[in-house]
Amino acid sequence: MRTLTVDLGARSYPIYIGGDLLSDRGLWARHLAAKQVMVVTNDTVAPLYLDSVLANLSDKQVETVILPDGEQYKTLDSAAWIWDRLIHARFSRNACLIALGGGVIGDLGGFAAACYQRGIPFVQAPTTLLAQVDSSVGGKTGVNHALGKNMIGAFYQPLAVIADTSSLTTLPDRELSAGLAEVIKYGLIRDAAFFGWIEANIDALLRRDPTAVGWAIERSCRNKAEVVTADEHESGVRATLNLGHTFGHAIETGAGYGVYLHGEAVAIGTCIAADLSVRLGRLDPVSAARIRELLQRARLPIRLNWELSPLRMLELMAVDKKNVDGRLRLILLQAIGEATLPLEIDGETVRATLEHCLAAA
Amino acid sequence: MRTLTVDLGARSYPIYIGGDLLSDRGLWARHLAAKQVMVVTNDTVAPLYLDSVLANLSDKQVETVILPDGEQYKTLDSAAWIWDRLIHARFSRNACLIALGGGVIGDLGGFAAACYQRGIPFVQAPTTLLAQVDSSVGGKTGVNHALGKNMIGAFYQPLAVIADTSSLTTLPDRELSAGLAEVIKYGLIRDAAFFGWIEANIDALLRRDPTAVGWAIERSCRNKAEVVTADEHESGVRATLNLGHTFGHAIETGAGYGVYLHGEAVAIGTCIAADLSVRLGRLDPVSAARIRELLQRARLPIRLNWELSPLRMLELMAVDKKNVDGRLRLILLQAIGEATLPLEIDGETVRATLEHCLAAA
Numbered sequence: 088m089r090t091l092t093v094d095l096g097a098r099s100y101p102i103y104i105g106g107d108l109l110s111d112r113g114l115w116a117r118h119l120a121a122k123q124v125m126v127v128t129n130d131t132v133a134p135l136y137l138d139s140v141l142a143n144l145s146d147k148q149v150e151t152v153i154l155p156d157g158e159q160y161k162t163l164d165s166a167a168w169i170w171d172r173l174i175h176a177r178f179s180r181n182a183c184l185i186a187l188g189g190g191v192i193g194d195l196g197g198f199a200a201a202c203y204q205r206g207i208p209f210v211q212a213p214t215t216l217l218a219q220v221d222s223s224v225g226g227k228t229g230v231n232h233a234l235g236k237n238m239i240g241a242f243y244q245p246l247a248v249i250a251d252t253s254s255l256t257t258l259p260d261r262e263l264s265a266g267l268a269e270v271i272k273y274g275l276i277r278d279a280a281f282f283g284w285i286e287a288n289i290d291a292l293l294r295r296d297p298t299a300v301g302w303a304i305e306r307s308c309r310n311k312a313e314v315v316t317a318d319e320h321e322s323g324v325r326a327t328l329n330l331g332h333t334f335g336h337a338i339e340t341g342a343g344y345g346v347y348l349h350g351e352a353v354a355i356g357t358c359i360a361a362d363l364s365v366r367l368g369r370l371d372p373v374s375a376a377r378i379r380e381l382l383q384r385a386r387l388p389i390r391l392n393w394e395l396s397p398l399r400m401l402e403l404m405a406v407d408k409k410n411v412d413g414r415l416r417l418i419l420l421q422a423i424g425e426a427t428l429p430l431e432i433d434g435e436t437v438r439a440t441l442e443h444c445l446a447a448a
Numbered sequence: 449m450r451t452l453t454v455d456l457g458a459r460s461y462p463i464y465i466g467g468d469l470l471s472d473r474g475l476w477a478r479h480l481a482a483k484q485v486m487v488v489t490n491d492t493v494a495p496l497y498l499d500s501v502l503a504n505l506s507d508k509q510v511e512t513v514i515l516p517d518g519e520q521y522k523t524l525d526s527a528a529w530i531w532d533r534l535i536h537a538r539f540s541r542n543a544c545l546i547a548l549g550g551g552v553i554g555d556l557g558g559f560a561a562a563c564y565q566r567g568i569p570f571v572q573a574p575t576t577l578l579a580q581v582d583s584s585v586g587g588k589t590g591v592n593h594a595l596g597k598n599m600i601g602a603f604y605q606p607l608a609v610i611a612d613t614s615s616l617t618t619l620p621d622r623e624l625s626a627g628l629a630e631v632i633k634y635g636l637i638r639d640a641a642f643f644g645w646i647e648a649n650i651d652a653l654l655r656r657d658p659t660a661v662g663w664a665i666e667r668s669c670r671n672k673a674e675v676v677t678a679d680e681h682e683s684g685v686r687a688t689l690n691l692g693h694t695f696g697h698a699i700e701t702g703a704g705y706g707v708y709l710h711g712e713a714v715a716i717g718t719c720i721a722a723d724l725s726v727r728l729g730r731l732d733p734v735s736a737a738r739i740r741e742l743l744q745r746a747r748l749p750i751r752l753n754w755e756l757s758p759l760r761m762l763e764l765m766a767v768d769k770k771n772v773d774g775r776l777r778l779i780l781l782q783a784i785g786e787a788t789l790p791l792e793i794d795g796e797t798v799r800a801t802l803e804h805c806l807a808a809a
Contacts, residue, residue: 175595181772206602232531235535239531239565412483
């Protein structure tokens with residue numbers, strides 16, 4: 088087991104990465120002082136891992152909420168259901184919530200914990216690659232709105248992140264690839280050496296070689312923890328973690344939540360961001376081609392497989408949280424390993440990029 | 449105009465108290481850097497004060513949400529409506545929300561601001577005595593649940609509190625008295641001299657003498673600010689601000705939101721807390737009588753006017769946020785000016801108190 092720390096003063100917390108952590112009773116006991124524990128999970132993860140987690144909680148008052156699997160259930164209604172259950176069970180503000188699942192469960196469970204009685208402790212137990220390398224770390228919680236991803240939420244840090252790499256053995260191939268989109272992102276925005284390592288090891292990652300996967304998770308979490316420590320509330324550098332996400336969120340909203348996995352939409356968005364960076368003279372075309380190639384090798388989509396007009400895409404992008412006073416703001420690449428958030432972007436170039444990237448394949 | 453400060457490091461903010469502040473354009477300009485502003489208010493306050501506030505915002509993109517007046521609208525549905533309006537208007541996370549109204553609008557508007565895009569700036573513009581002396585200060589935001597008051601919420605501090613004492617001229621008598629319940633509370637929990645001053649000046653307060661009312665607001669806010677500075681997230685002394693509130697919340701929930709004003713329920717709850725404190729040998733009976741007398745002189749109810757069984761009351765109290773692991777926790781009085789939160793309270797004595805205080809008058 089490796090331990091990293093997200094350093095946020097009084098709200099600092101550990102990230103544990105290793106095999107068989109979900110059944111490590113000593114590890115759980117270290118973070119569960121509460122007598123009342125709610126486990127929030129979904130109907131894909133529950134049959135696989137819920138019993139392992141519950142076995143550590145035999146001395147607690149335990150409630151379990153099992154939601155349907157999928158981004159389309161990351162809603163205020165699901166959060167309200169969790170609150171109903173917490174209130175009916177008379178859970179106090181010393182109760183602890185465990186979010187057992189992927190990014191949807193982590194974001195939703197974290198938001199429910201953030202707002203129940205103005206905040207109760209919670210533990211992230213991510214079971215997908217995407218959640219282990221990205222969404223479980225850093226305290227961003229929230230739910231979607233019909234008009235935009237994560238529009239309602241809170242910055243709320245967990246007590247701990249328990250990333251059991253053994254859980255990746257049951258992960259569908261498509262979800263593994265979706266997680267790799269975020270792994271590749273860290274290389275792109277701030278870690279060129281890691282990008283090179285992923286290029287060299289993509290086949291090992293795809294066949295789930297434990298050493299390769301473990302190292303990819305650790306290096307990703309280290310990058311994420313450094314960025315979050317520097318800028319917890321995204322007033323600056325943290326925004327670079329959203330490379331490809333403005334496009335990606337628009338694609339998810341436009342296609343309907345659940346059609347594309349988040350990581351798939353981010354992969355397409357990353358290609359659009361790279362194309363735009365080239366058109367604006369910031370990124371060289373050879374690097375853009377390298378990015379597309381690595382995403383393809385990771386078995387990720389690099390273009391939409393359905394028609395979306397540039398105008399509709401711009402409408403969908405207009406609700407993005409990075410926008411300021413109605414002006415679009417996008418993360419661009421200067422080079423592989425270097426991201427930037429320019430104050431102004433030429434609208435004509437954005438339109439030209441979308442015309443090119445959204446044209447029928 | 450008097451200015452107090454709630455001292456919370458980087459999240460410190462001013463409380464302005466004075467006449468005609470809602471139309472003080474310079475004061476508003478000092479805190480509204482945003483180009484997009486949403487005003488949340490209700491249909492009682494809007495005809496009286498909305499135009500005064502909007503006159504300061506002529507250079508902004510402004511959206512207005514006018515909710516029905518009443519505690520029964522302090523719900524997650526109302527918050528969701530505010531979020532819908534913010535998203536449809538394409539408001540960014542640099543937008544500012546102004547909560548113009550009483551405690552319901554302040555708590556609800558603050559919660560909406562806390563969760564929109566994980567938090568946007570907001571200004572409290574309280575127009576009732578209760579909101580000016582209590583709910584607008586300290587960052588407690590939230591909405592009610594059918595089973596309990598304020599069960600869903602956030603600690604989220606405003607940019608500023610603008611308490612325009614002129615707005616009290618239009619306040620109904622019943623609401624003035626409800627506000628006095630919280631004013632009296634500060635005397636009871638930590639400021640015996642202030643309690644004596646209220647006893648001497650209750651008639652001036654009831655006839656809305658501006659000097660007396662202004663002083664009562666300032667002294668109340670000073671007490672509140674000191675407590676919040678010492679314990680922002682209510683891990684200790686802040687809980688004493690909830691004197692009478694566990695009983696009061698149960699009464700509000702049991703009667704149905706909107707039947708009793710919050711301050712009225714707190715007045716009844718304060719009498720119950722005083723009775724319990726006497727039965728437990730903590731408070732002398734003469735002080736308890738003084739408390740009941742002052743509340744009555746403030747034209748507040750000191751008993752329920754309908755039948756509520758002690759058992760039902762205990763059920764309603766079981767969801768209180770101060771409870772720990774299923775054990776009831778209550779604020780008691782040692783003396784006028786001194787509150788305490790004991791770890792254990794004898795259940796038999798609580799039942800005897802409820803039998804006595806809830807018996808038909």
